Amino acid sequence: MKRPTALILRAPGINCERETHHAFERAGAASEYVHIKRLLEHPDLLDDFQILSVPGGFSYGDDISSGRVLAQEMKAKLGDRILRFVDRGGLALGICNGFQVLVRLGLLPCLHDELAESVTLTHNLSNHYECRWVTLKTRASRCVFLPEGITVRWPAAHGEGRLMTRDAASLQALLDDGFAAVQYVDDKGAATESYPANPNGAPLGVAGLTNHNGRVLGVMPHPDRSYLPTHMPEWRRTQLERGALPEDGDGMVVFREMVKVAAAEA
Numbered sequence: 001m002k003r004p005t006a007l008i009l010r011a012p013g014i015n016c017e018r019e020t021h022h023a024f025e026r027a028g029a030a031s032e033y034v035h036i037k038r039l040l041e042h043p044d045l046l047d048d049f050q051i052l053s054v055p056g057g058f059s060y061g062d063d064i065s066s067g068r069v070l071a072q073e074m075k076a077k078l079g080d081r082i083l084r085f086v087d088r089g090g091l092a093l094g095i096c097n098g099f100q101v102l103v104r105l106g107l108l109p110c111l112h113d114e115l116a117e118s119v120t121l122t123h124n125l126s127n128h129y130e131c132r133w134v135t136l137k138t139r140a141s142r143c144v145f146l147p148e149g150i151t152v153r154w155p156a157a158h159g160e161g162r163l164m165t166r167d168a169a170s171l172q173a174l175l176d177d178g179f180a181a182v183q184y185v186d187d188k189g190a191a192t193e194s195y196p197a198n199p200n201g202a203p204l205g206v207a208g209l210t211n212h213n214g215r216v217l218g219v220m221p222h223p224d225r226s227y228l229p230t231h232m233p234e235w236r237r238t239q240l241e242r243g244a245l246p247e248d249g250d251g252m253v254v255f256r257e258m259v260k261v262a263a264a265e266a
Helices: 017-027 036-041 043-048 068-087 097-105 168-176 235-242 252-265
Strands: 005-010 030-035 051-054 091-095 120-122 130-138 151-158 162-164 180-184 206-210 216-219
Touching: 005 017, 005 036, 005 043, 017 030, 017 051, 017 252, 030 036, 036 043, 036 068, 043 068, 051 068, 051 097, 051 252, 068 091, 068 097, 091 097, 091 252, 097 120, 097 206, 097 216, 130 206, 162 206, 168 206, 180 216
Parallel strands: 005 030, 005 051, 051 091, 091 216
Antiparallel strands: 120 162, 130 151, 130 180, 180 206, 206 216
């Protein structure tokens, strides 16, 4: 069976592409690095892939605001092609800075079939960069590849991760209409706005979004830094207690589920 193809975007300042590439390969995809300049010059390259991934980092130094420069570059020269990619069944994943890029591009939450920036990711309430492990729970959402009700631990590492909408009603609508796919939760499994379980203070604990047709996912914490069992903070204890490590770390579920859907639809 032919392996699903995954485009791993490279751009100045992106620094998590190797982990993302390896995670997709481990999940069974045929991954390829593609630099943004190459993609801008040859937009038809998107037609060769089933998955598009925008990894984390600090694209273009996060000048102006996080992900803004890369997002505007993509919107101006690739916007229609990316919409067509998603409409024809492509899957897309943005992690941390990649999530910021997809939000500023207008691909998330993308309430309708057009690019429009309707939410923002702004500075953490702590007013500084947060780097810590957080607990997340997946919600019932439109996302076609993220199962509901999974609790995972991923590391968060960002300074601008607080998801904001124009008003409280708009944010609640994202949950009610299935666009909010992931939430920060406390030690009882309840969605939380409290620090440090919620590292940025996002209202209603929203940590990730999907789009109108569920083909795109953006998350602030890093599944790409928790996809191996030895990435998990207590892996030595787990090994001692179980006698062996599990096959995957908590982040691997995203990559496996994306590849599984892409393979089934090929």
